[in-house]
Amino acid sequence: MHEEGDQLIGRSPAIRELREEMQYAARSDAKILVTGESGVGKEVLARLIHKQSSRSRGQLVTINCAGLPDSLLESELFGHVRGSFTGAYRDKAGLLETANNSTIFMDEVGEMSLRMQALLLRFMESGEIQRVGAERAQARVDVRVIAATNRNLSERIASKDFREDLYYRLNVIHLTMPPLRERREDVPELLEHFITYYSARHSQAVPKLAPEALSQLVGYSWPGNVRELKNFVERLVLRARSGIITPADLPMEIIPPPRAAIREPVRGAAVDRMYERLVNGRELFWPVVYEPFMSRDMTRDDLRALISRGLEQTRGSYRLLVQLFNMPEADYKRFLNFLRKHDCQMPFQRFRNLSARLDADAVDESALVMNERRRADA
Numbered sequence: 001m002h003e004e005g006d007q008l009i010g011r012s013p014a015i016r017e018l019r020e021e022m023q024y025a026a027r028s029d030a031k032i033l034v035t036g037e038s039g040v041g042k043e044v045l046a047r048l049i050h051k052q053s054s055r056s057r058g059q060l061v062t063i064n065c066a067g068l069p070d071s072l073l074e075s076e077l078f079g080h081v082r083g084s085f086t087g088a089y090r091d092k093a094g095l096l097e098t099a100n101n102s103t104i105f106m107d108e109v110g111e112m113s114l115r116m117q118a119l120l121l122r123f124m125e126s127g128e129i130q131r132v133g134a135e136r137a138q139a140r141v142d143v144r145v146i147a148a149t150n151r152n153l154s155e156r157i158a159s160k161d162f163r164e165d166l167y168y169r170l171n172v173i174h175l176t177m178p179p180l181r182e183r184r185e186d187v188p189e190l191l192e193h194f195i196t197y198y199s200a201r202h203s204q205a206v207p208k209l210a211p212e213a214l215s216q217l218v219g220y221s222w223p224g225n226v227r228e229l230k231n232f233v234e235r236l237v238l239r240a241r242s243g244i245i246t247p248a249d250l251p252m253e254i255i256p257p258p259r260a261a262i263r264e265p266v267r268g269a270a271v272d273r274m275y276e277r278l279v280n281g282r283e284l285f286w287p288v289v290y291e292p293f294m295s296r297d298m299t300r301d302d303l304r305a306l307i308s309r310g311l312e313q314t315r316g317s318y319r320l321l322v323q324l325f326n327m328p329e330a331d332y333k334r335f336l337n338f339l340r341k342h343d344c345q346m347p348f349q350r351f352r353n354l355s356a357r358l359d360a361d362a363v364d365e366s367a368l369v370m371n372e373r374r375r376a377d378a
């Protein structure tokens with residue numbers, strides 16, 4: 001099994017192109033700037049370039065430039081001499097010295113203060129290291145720098161938060177990793193890869209993704225990119241009880257919000273009243289709906305409209321619908337049989353592919369209802 005982070009999974013055109021660019025980047029010794037949102041795989045790129053390069057005998061040294069106060073970052077990078085600050089009991093080499101003849105990966109370089117940027121620029125121009133507290137430079141090192149950022153550096157330059165001269169130093173080869181939502185073709189392969197990986201790691205049987213679940217996962221926007229997908233898969237593997245993962249096993253945030261276009265344009269007032277009795281009045285489905293339907297006081301279309309409305313609420317889940325209509329879980333089969341028998345079972349898929357608009361509508365609507373109630377009360 002591959003170790004974590006030593007493979008660039010994906011077959012989208014963007015990833016294929018990056019693989020090629022990585023190859024020529026590995027052959028040269030030029031500085032590289034990698035940009036892309038958080039969790040897209042910038043460190044994976046850096047690691048692979050280092051491994052394919054002539055420096056691969058050395059360890060890739062990594063440092064995250066965000067979140068460290070200047071003084072600490074400076075001593076981490078350049079080292080310090082004994083007595084240069086409280087707690088500096090002995091001389092210590094910095095990471096740039098450790099990375100001599102190898103590669104350093106500087107993550108979140110866009111977060112560096114202007115002072116640290118000046119120090120880094122000086123190092124990049126001379127290759128000289130001056131430890132904190134030292135009188136003069138004590139070593140010249142040969143380090144390849146790969147820097148990464150999820151910031152838009154042009155904007156940082158415009159706002160004078162990032163030095164333009166440092167930008168041009170770092171940006172000899174520029175690699176951009178697009179967010180996962182712009183290369184959805186990679187999602188199935190990433191899912192498969194991490195499902196296999198985590199099943200092995202947790203000694204579990206490898207679960208299979210049902211096609212419907214897969215298509216929802218491909219449709220999801222993955223704001224946290226591959227890192228989010230990876231963590232999601234680990235939880236999924238740990239929770240998987242049966243061998244197959246269905247949409248019902250997916251968390252709510254993965255399920256797309258409702259799309260306005262699929263709503264029933266007209267709903268009878270009778271249906272509205274029934275829905276109200278079920279959902280707000282917490283009355284039972286069987287006397288409120290089933291009985292009038294069986295005695296033909298309610299039409300098929302009405303029943304379909306009621307079910308659709310419930311499914312909008314539960315995003316297509318019949319199990320949740322059973323709860324919403326106040327039936328015990330044990331009634332699930334009876335409920336579905338009843339709908340099927342009268343040709344009122346709506347395909348749940350259409351309630352899964354819903355857009356944010358309906359959510360916004362729903363909020364507007366409930367605000368309207370509240371206002372109307374207030375007016376009525378007054």
Ligand SMILES: Nc1ncnc2c1ncn2[C@@H]1O[C@H](COP(=O)(O)OP(=O)(O)OP(=O)(O)O)[C@@H](O)[C@H]1O
Pocket residue numbers: 004005006007008009010036037038039040041042043044045107150226227230
């Ligand atoms: N294409 C890929 N194939 C396999 N694993 C990947 C891929 N892209 C990312 N990963 C994995 O996803 C996680 C996040 O990737 P990485 O740390 O490289 O992101 P990053 O861009 O450096 O994020 P940040 O900006 O937050 O530091 C890592 O565990 C990495 O191994």
Ligand SMILES: [Mg+2]
Pocket residue numbers: 042043107
């Ligand atoms: Mg990173």
